[in-house]
Amino acid sequence: MPLNRRQWLKSAGLAAGAATVLGNSFAAIPSFHSFLEQNELPHLPPDLMVKLSSNENPYGPSPKVRETMIKAFDKVCRYPWAERDEITQKIAKKEGVSPDHVLLTVGSTEGLKIAAIAYLHEGGEVVAAEPTFEAMLYYAEHMGAYVNRVPVDKNLGLDLEEMERRCNSNTRLVFVCNPNNPTGTILPAAKLRDFCESLARRTVVFSDEAYYDYITEPNYPSMVELVKRNLNVIVSRTFSKVYGLAGIRIGYLVARPDIIDRIQKFQVDRPNMLGLYAASAAMDEVGFYQYSLDMNAKARKMICDSLDALNLAYVPSHTNFVFFKTGRPIGDVIEAMQQQGVRVGRPFPPLTDWCRVSTGKLEEVEVFQKALEKVFG
Numbered sequence: 270m271p272l273n274r275r276q277w278l279k280s281a282g283l284a285a286g287a288a289t290v291l292g293n294s295f296a297a298i299p300s301f302h303s304f305l306e307q308n309e310l311p312h313l314p315p316d317l318m319v320k321l322s323s324n325e326n327p328y329g330p331s332p333k334v335r336e337t338m339i340k341a342f343d344k345v346c347r348y349p350w351a352e353r354d355e356i357t358q359k360i361a362k363k364e365g366v367s368p369d370h371v372l373l374t375v376g377s378t379e380g381l382k383i384a385a386i387a388y389l390h391e392g393g394e395v396v397a398a399e400p401t402f403e404a405m406l407y408y409a410e411h412m413g414a415y416v417n418r419v420p421v422d423k424n425l426g427l428d429l430e431e432m433e434r435r436c437n438s439n440t441r442l443v444f445v446c447n448p449n450n451p452t453g454t455i456l457p458a459a460k461l462r463d464f465c466e467s468l469a470r471r472t473v474v475f476s477d478e479a480y481y482d483y484i485t486e487p488n489y490p491s492m493v494e495l496v497k498r499n500l501n502v503i504v505s506r507t508f509s510k511v512y513g514l515a516g517i518r519i520g521y522l523v524a525r526p527d528i529i530d531r532i533q534k535f536q537v538d539r540p541n542m543l544g545l546y547a548a549s550a551a552m553d554e555v556g557f558y559q560y561s562l563d564m565n566a567k568a569r570k571m572i573c574d575s576l577d578a579l580n581l582a583y584v585p586s587h588t589n590f591v592f593f594k595t596g597r598p599i600g601d602v603i604e605a606m607q608q609q610g611v612r613v614g615r616p617f618p619p620l621t622d623w624c625r626v627s628t629g630k631l632e633e634v635e636v637f638q639k640a641l642e643k644v645f646g
């Protein structure tokens with residue numbers, strides 16, 4: 270069981286000094302970037318914190334994937350061209366498309382960013398929800414593109430009607446994060462399909478499906494089905510979540526070959542040999558995949574039970590995290606939880622009295638439950 274921060278500081282003889290720094294660092298959160306800078310300062314050593322802040326899968330990689338990666342060391346003196354083709358084919362088969370519809374990327378983050386370059390480097394707009402996953406959007410802003418942010422609706426789901434209304438002749442991309450990070454919502458299947466189909470006739474729709482595997486609704490569609498109908502749709506998927514390979518950095522895009530061609534030109538490099546072997550082995554492991562989903566469902570239920578017990582409202586989640594209403598500034602909550610040895614997610618403006626907590630191992634969630642009880646009980 271990890272020490273909590275106070276116990277650790279005491280054992281390290283640092284309590285007074287570090288506490289002052291901590292107190293100051295969270296006194297005000299003027300912006301996301303300065304928050305991150307401040308948040309880097311005073312930490313428990315990472316192995317003493319329960320890290321429920323980045324939507325990872327703490328059970329990965331599976332023993333079989335680890336073994337495969339170790340064996341792959343014998344290959345890392347070679348360039349991974351053949352392996353890249355092999356896994357591209359394997360993914361294409363899984364998605365039901367030909368290999369020229371698939372682009373391997375360094376995490377799906379790279380796919381998000383190079384799609385932004387491909388479609389927005391000459392300016393224009395991307396329409397997206399707020400809050401949502403920001404990697405593409407910050408990148409677009411840095412290139413001088415305009416991000417047309419549409420507040421989520423009263424249930425914290427994507428407001429598709431307003432997103433559609435905001436599309437104009439300058440819109441080059443529409444970003445649909447479904448399930449949405451940080452709110453954890455999914456769109457009704459028919460609405461999602463209609464929206465993507467209709468917008469893909471006017472512009473290009475990017476469907477971020479990082480959490481698709483966690484959806485339990487039967488026959489819930491991936492927007493790959495629209496790619497197969499040759500529409501202007503790009504889908505991103507990742508090995509970072511249910512496959513437990515976040516540190517390996519591998520993901521992929523699925524889109525029409527001409528769209529893949531256009532995006533690929535902006536790629537800096539591709540996933541490495543170890544990543545390719547890891548992803549390939551992970552795809553074969555049905556057992557670990559199911560285990561990860563089961564453990565995630567248990568951890569998420571434990572989190573929701575605790576929130577229920579403390580009367581804290583939350584959004585029903587289709588992911589490996591839960592977004593709950595704190596009723597107090599998120600900076601204070603982050604600091605208070607950190608004092609109990611738990612790292613929760615960063616602020617998600619404008620919802621700054623909400624907190625995103627990721628699932629972890631069950632024993633880690635128990636630490637979270639105790640911390641929550643102390644902070645909110």
Ligand SMILES: Cc1ncc(COP(=O)(O)O)c(C=O)c1O
Nearest residue numbers: 376377378402450479507509520
């Ligand atoms: C919605 C969403 N998309 C993409 C990513 C990026 O994942 P990765 O680059 O590890 O594939 C994340 C990571 O948390 C995410 O939440």
